[in-house]
Amino acid sequence: MSDSAPSQLDPIGGGRAIALIDGNSFYCSCERVFDPKLARVPVIVLSNNDGCAIARTAEAKALGIKMGDPFFKIREQCRRDGVRVFSSNYTLYGDMSSRTNAVYRDFSPRVEIYSIDESFLDLSDVHPDLRIELARDLRATVLAWTGIPTCVGIGPTKTLAKLANHIAKTQPALDGVCDLTDPVAYDHWLCRISASEVWGIGRASATKIEAMGVDTVADLRDLDPRPVRKAMTVVGERIIHELRGVSCLPLELVPAQRKGCAVTRSFSRRVEDRATVEQAVAAHATRLGEKLRREGLGTDHMTVFYHTSTHDRGDPMRSVSTTVTLPEATNDSLVLIQAAQLGVARTWREAPGDRPWRYSKAGVITTDLMPLAASPRALIGQMDRERSGPLMAAMDACNSRFGRGTVVPARAGLTEKRTWSTKFEMRSPRYTTQVAELPTAHA
DNA sequence: TCTGGGGTCCTAGGACCC
DNA sequence: TCTGGGGTCCTAGGACCC
Numbered sequence A: 001m002s003d004s005a006p007s008q009l010d011p012i013g014g015g016r017a018i019a020l021i022d023g024n025s026f027y028c029s030c031e032r033v034f035d036p037k038l039a040r041v042p043v044i045v046l047s048n049n050d051g052c053a054i055a056r057t058a059e060a061k062a063l064g065i066k067m068g069d070p071f072f073k074i075r076e077q078c079r080r081d082g083v084r085v086f087s088s089n090y091t092l093y094g095d096m097s098s099r100t101n102a103v104y105r106d107f108s109p110r111v112e113i114y115s116i117d118e119s120f121l122d123l124s125d126v127h128p129d130l131r132i133e134l135a136r137d138l139r140a141t142v143l144a145w146t147g148i149p150t151c152v153g154i155g156p157t158k159t160l161a162k163l164a165n166h167i168a169k170t171q172p173a174l175d176g177v178c179d180l181t182d183p184v185a186y187d188h189w190l191c192r193i194s195a196s197e198v199w200g201i202g203r204a205s206a207t208k209i210e211a212m213g214v215d216t217v218a219d220l221r222d223l224d225p226r227p228v229r230k231a232m233t234v235v236g237e238r239i240i241h242e243l244r245g246v247s248c249l250p251l252e253l254v255p256a257q258r259k260g261c262a263v264t265r266s267f268s269r270r271v272e273d274r275a276t277v278e279q280a281v282a283a284h285a286t287r288l289g290e291k292l293r294r295e296g297l298g299t300d301h302m303t304v305f306y307h308t309s310t311h312d313r314g315d316p317m318r319s320v321s322t323t324v325t326l327p328e329a330t331n332d333s334l335v336l337i338q339a340a341q342l343g344v345a346r347t348w349r350e351a352p353g354d355r356p357w358r359y360s361k362a363g364v365i366t367t368d369l370m371p372l373a374a375s376p377r378a379l380i381g382q383m384d385r386e387r388s389g390p391l392m393a394a395m396d397a398c399n400s401r402f403g404r405g406t407v408v409p410a411r412a413g414l415t416e417k418r419t420w421s422t423k424f425e426m427r428s429p430r431y432t433t434q435v436a437e438l439p440t441a442h443a
Numbered sequence B, C: 001t002c003t004g005g006g007g008t009c010c011t012a013g014g015a016c017c018c
Helices: A026-033 A060-063 A071-081 A089-105 A128-146 A158-170 A181-191 A203-211 A219-221 A227-245 A274-294 A333-347 A385-402
Strands: A016-024 A044-047 A051-058 A082-088 A111-115 A119-121 A150-155 A178-179 A261-271 A296-308 A319-329 A359-366
Touching: A016 A026, A016 A089, A016 A128, A016 A158, A026 A044, A026 A051, A026 A082, A026 A089, A026 A119, A044 A060, A051 A060, A051 A219, A060 A181, A089 A111, A089 A119, A089 A128, A111 A227, A128 A150, A128 A178, A150 A158, A158 A178, A158 A181, A158 A227, A178 A181, A203 A227, A219 A227, A261 A274, A261 A296, A274 A296, A296 A333, A319 A333, A333 A359, A333 A385
Parallel strands: A044 A082, A150 A178
Antiparallel strands: A016 A119, A016 A150, A044 A051, A111 A119, A261 A359, A296 A319, A296 A359
């Protein structure tokens, strides 16, 4: 083997190149696209119910605002430091996500959409010397066409691409692109990055590998996979192989059929009465039906739960969960609502003392979803799909055109005012998906 | 009373991710 | 007053069977 070009003879990972591209502070960047005043000021986006910070711009991070910080704890600081605060606007973020992915597809036909702000691209066909240049072009094009700033990490495996992306994000000198298919970069960075940054190493695993003497990613890569498997299951073993350039996680070009679906929400205030809990789970069941219908899936059982909050120390605690079985699979909101109500009816109790249970959250969960068209029919209790299908389709069409909640089943008090609904007090307009909320330009 | 060696399926819980 | 929501995968252990 020649000393001069070992990388040509033995490229890490056999020449495969996977890129991971993601939006920087994605939700915040979406807000910035439509409001130039947000440029260069600290911005955060809150979780559902305006609970805690889930996206922060660099300026907000510099102020010490942490991922998951409860908003009520940082509200004062935000006011003082001029942090612009937004409720989450998933309609907007989902649409911006589609736009970025449309650009990605111009650069690679093989794209896996991994999450709302991250996609893997197969760049194996791009010559090694051109990968960085292509990644820069990709970033520039996404920024020009969607307004979203991104970072790109390239590696021979998904795990190394994720690591490269992390490096691109945290090393300003790299200008948003890091290529770990380059053996020089690979050797340089793996012994400089903490192993706890590796994709799949969470808190528990970080403690375990630390006990094995691991500090850097290179240390983790060089562990014997067998004891790692003992301690961290096959998941840990896969990470070792992936860090060595042996691919264990293929690109999923076709999204897998989802296995479960849930709609769960905290109440905006504590809830003590049965009618409100029933109304909430009925609303969640309605939403569940919409989600299932969009993907042609059905379910023949639904778990209903509601519980008090662990934060309410001193209050009586109660956590309820029950599974309602249906005669056959369905995605009909009317049936799902009935099931949700039954779940509450079965489990509702009045508190024994004079202190009522103060519920904080309720939800509906389904698992074992199946394509409705292929699901077995019941002998007894068969539902009228010929009627339900078109009815639900008509309802979905109205709600899609005129906004969610325009048509609701007249059940379970769904037409009554919802006093428990999740808070979104600082939500931006749905700039890109509602004509009435289009941004206005003044010239 | 004690003695065996497989299997499968299901569930709960842990861990991790975004 | 106020602390998100929605997923996936893996394993251990119990129940049950032959």
